[in-house]
Amino acid sequence: MKTIVSSRGINRRTLMTALAVLPTMSGSLLSLSAQAQTAASGDALASWNDGPAKQAIVDFVKATTVQGSPKYVAPGERIATFDQDGTLWVEHPMYSQVMYCLDRVPAVVARKPELKNVEPFKTVMSGNREAMAKFTMKDLEAILAATLTGMPVDDFNAEVKKWIESAKDPRWKRPYTELVYQPMLEVMKYLRDNGYKTYIVTGGGQDFVRVYSERVYGIPPEQVVGSMGGTKLGYDKEGNAFLTKEPKLLLNDDHAGKPEGIHMMIGRRPYAAFGNSVGDQQMLEYTGAGAGARLMMLLLHDDAKREYAYGPAQGLPATKVGVFTPALYEEAKKKGWTVISMKNDWKRIFSFE
Amino acid sequence: MKTIVSSRGINRRTLMTALAVLPTMSGSLLSLSAQAQTAASGDALASWNDGPAKQAIVDFVKATTVQGSPKYVAPGERIATFDQDGTLWVEHPMYSQVMYCLDRVPAVVARKPELKNVEPFKTVMSGNREAMAKFTMKDLEAILAATLTGMPVDDFNAEVKKWIESAKDPRWKRPYTELVYQPMLEVMKYLRDNGYKTYIVTGGGQDFVRVYSERVYGIPPEQVVGSMGGTKLGYDKEGNAFLTKEPKLLLNDDHAGKPEGIHMMIGRRPYAAFGNSVGDQQMLEYTGAGAGARLMMLLLHDDAKREYAYGPAQGLPATKVGVFTPALYEEAKKKGWTVISMKNDWKRIFSFE
Numbered sequence: 208m209k210t211i212v213s214s215r216g217i218n219r220r221t222l223m224t225a226l227a228v229l230p231t232m233s234g235s236l237l238s239l240s241a242q243a244q245t246a247a248s249g250d251a252l253a254s255w256n257d258g259p260a261k262q263a264i265v266d267f268v269k270a271t272t273v274q275g276s277p278k279y280v281a282p283g284e285r286i287a288t289f290d291q292d293g294t295l296w297v298e299h300p301m302y303s304q305v306m307y308c309l310d311r312v313p314a315v316v317a318r319k320p321e322l323k324n325v326e327p328f329k330t331v332m333s334g335n336r337e338a339m340a341k342f343t344m345k346d347l348e349a350i351l352a353a354t355l356t357g358m359p360v361d362d363f364n365a366e367v368k369k370w371i372e373s374a375k376d377p378r379w380k381r382p383y384t385e386l387v388y389q390p391m392l393e394v395m396k397y398l399r400d401n402g403y404k405t406y407i408v409t410g411g412g413q414d415f416v417r418v419y420s421e422r423v424y425g426i427p428p429e430q431v432v433g434s435m436g437g438t439k440l441g442y443d444k445e446g447n448a449f450l451t452k453e454p455k456l457l458l459n460d461d462h463a464g465k466p467e468g469i470h471m472m473i474g475r476r477p478y479a480a481f482g483n484s485v486g487d488q489q490m491l492e493y494t495g496a497g498a499g500a501r502l503m504m505l506l507l508h509d510d511a512k513r514e515y516a517y518g519p520a521q522g523l524p525a526t527k528v529g530v531f532t533p534a535l536y537e538e539a540k541k542k543g544w545t546v547i548s549m550k551n552d553w554k555r556i557f558s559f560e
Numbered sequence: 561m562k563t564i565v566s567s568r569g570i571n572r573r574t575l576m577t578a579l580a581v582l583p584t585m586s587g588s589l590l591s592l593s594a595q596a597q598t599a600a601s602g603d604a605l606a607s608w609n610d611g612p613a614k615q616a617i618v619d620f621v622k623a624t625t626v627q628g629s630p631k632y633v634a635p636g637e638r639i640a641t642f643d644q645d646g647t648l649w650v651e652h653p654m655y656s657q658v659m660y661c662l663d664r665v666p667a668v669v670a671r672k673p674e675l676k677n678v679e680p681f682k683t684v685m686s687g688n689r690e691a692m693a694k695f696t697m698k699d700l701e702a703i704l705a706a707t708l709t710g711m712p713v714d715d716f717n718a719e720v721k722k723w724i725e726s727a728k729d730p731r732w733k734r735p736y737t738e739l740v741y742q743p744m745l746e747v748m749k750y751l752r753d754n755g756y757k758t759y760i761v762t763g764g765g766q767d768f769v770r771v772y773s774e775r776v777y778g779i780p781p782e783q784v785v786g787s788m789g790g791t792k793l794g795y796d797k798e799g800n801a802f803l804t805k806e807p808k809l810l811l812n813d814d815h816a817g818k819p820e821g822i823h824m825m826i827g828r829r830p831y832a833a834f835g836n837s838v839g840d841q842q843m844l845e846y847t848g849a850g851a852g853a854r855l856m857m858l859l860l861h862d863d864a865k866r867e868y869a870y871g872p873a874q875g876l877p878a879t880k881v882g883v884f885t886p887a888l889y890e891e892a893k894k895k896g897w898t899v900i901s902m903k904n905d906w907k908r909i910f911s912f913e
Contacts (some may be wrong), residue, residue: 413824429757450820450846458810466801467790
């Protein structure tokens with residue numbers, strides 16, 4: 208969750224300059240024969256416009272899965288990892304999990320009334336969204352610990368399930384789970400259809416995402432890697448064993464924590480990695496440092512009309528969402544990572560469009 | 561690794577009494593119709609003698625996988641977990657991983673000569689096995705930290721691969737990986753053929769077991785849950801990202817750590833769990849506390865001729881291997897767990913027999 212408050216302002220001109228060279232860079236990566244094969248992905252990537260991003264995906268899959276290819280990858284090794292917030296679904300103006308935590312505060316206060324007059328709970332109870340937007344990392348950590356831990360795993364799962372089925376995004380008035388990017392669902396399915404095992408690797412809570420990952424992304428709980436808290440074994444009155452969520456962070460699955468989480472949970476270096484911010488940078492570096500064909504992609508939120516255009520350059524608060532910095536863009540350019548322009552590369556963004 | 565040195569002496573009479581009622585207990589769990597179906601497992605469990613243990617496995621698979629069964633389990637939920645040392649392969653007289661660590665000490669001392677005169681390294685270098693057998697938990701931890709951490713993940717994997725392909729068990733004069741129990745390989749395959757995802761859940765090092773798990777057990781690295789250490793991201797001269805193993809324990813995957821590791825790595829409660837010692841007790845309790853049909857099995861090492869008969873009752877040092885205590889046996893009896901007698905239930909133990 209570090210990205211919530213850790214970003215710094217950046218220079219708008221630098222970003223704009225960087226963006227200007229985008230088509231040139233990606234275009235140079237294409238071979239003519241590869242371009243001719245775009246059609247082969249057929250309807251699998253139907254929500255993608257023809258262009259360098261779609262082409263990079265198709266080329267990668269062909270290079271790693273066609274028998275006899277010099278960059279062929281054995282099925283068991285085919286691992287693809289996806290950041291969630293801002294890569295698979297909308298993260299603006301606030302991570303859904305943070306919304307969940309804020310929504311849970313009244314229940315926590317009802318159970319522990321002494322918190323009512325203690326910050327940051329007092330502010331949350333006041334409903335003052337403007338004041339909440341100014342929360343420090345320490346405030347957020349207190350809210351996260353109070354709302355995500357101290358309860359049996361099964362109770363937590365039931366609460367999240369109930370919330371995720373009813374809570375709605377204020378702009379689209381739809382459940383958060385409908386605000387997943389259709390083109391990314393298509394990439395995940397296309398990769399799976401070609402023998403890839405797809406994983407979510409999120410800075411968000413592993414247990415939170417697991418509740419809906421299968422239904423929403425077709426990714427089972429065991430293929431969700433996220434920030435992990437400890438659990439404690441206990442026994443109920445009948446002697447039945449159960450686990451309680453503890454306020455103990457075992458892994459902050461963000462920045463350098465992403466490769467660490469990948470090693471811990473998967474044990475192999477991915478061949479493809481998708482992200483959208485500096486929190487994903489190390490995951491893409493780790494993926495790209497492997498031998499053979501590797502696919503590293505970054506989603507750029509540059510579509511203010513259909514979704515959002517954000518980052519400090521757009522004048523939006525950098526404290527709310529992951530940041531695509533000029534430095535990250537420079538690294539992408541230097542290392543041959545592909546930047547996906549939401550505006551240019553995506554025919555449609557949501558399945559309901 | 562706690563089981564190496566944490567056991568206490570037990571009363572031989574208590575264990576013998578407990579063992580005496582074994583056939584009665586397991587027999588009472590059988591229904592006639594289930595007995596009639598044993599043949600249906602066909603050759604899948606060819607190394608098992610007909611009896612309550614084999615029957616329990618077949619009954620469980622039928623109950624959970626036959627469409628229309630009241631205890632039917634959807635394929636995605638079919639999770640089976642297996643302890644490794646003493647459950648899937650020989651653990652006596654010493655865990656293979658401890659053998660690996662002892663074998664690695666000379667290389668560590670060559671790199672850091674100052675350790676030559678420091679205990680416990682001095683004793684290891686002396687080759688005095690008798691003195692090594694008296695190592696305390698603290699001694700072992702120092703050896704484990706020195707030999708399993710402080711190197712890049714890729715180097716570690718290469719070292720373990722080299723060792724596991726050449727090191728041999730002193731009794732059978734065969735690689736450790738040939739000392740896996742053929743009946744357990746059959747159970748794992750039988751479960752997989754019936755839609756179960758099989759996991760290793762070991763107190764041993766997760767990274768260590770992952771090196772050979774696919775080749776030996778047909779279990780890919782991402783389905784190995786074990787004691788986990790932290791890693792640290794770094795960059796080589798060319799700027800390529802890589803991970804180094806750190807001497808920081810994130811999870812001791814033994815005793816209560818097993819359910820915790822299962823939650824962290826799988827996120828669902830298993831339907832079947834196999835173990836052989838008090839270190840597996842909580843994993844079986846956690847599995848058994850779930851609704852519907854659950855299979856909990858404990859392997860009893862009671863075959864001194866073909867493998868080993870051990871535990872304090874047999875006069876063997878309790879400090880060396882996992883312990884099947886009378887209390888554990890009592891719990892198995894009370895909760896309807898099935899005890900596998902190596903001597904009576906297994907037609908053959910190793911594939912080379």
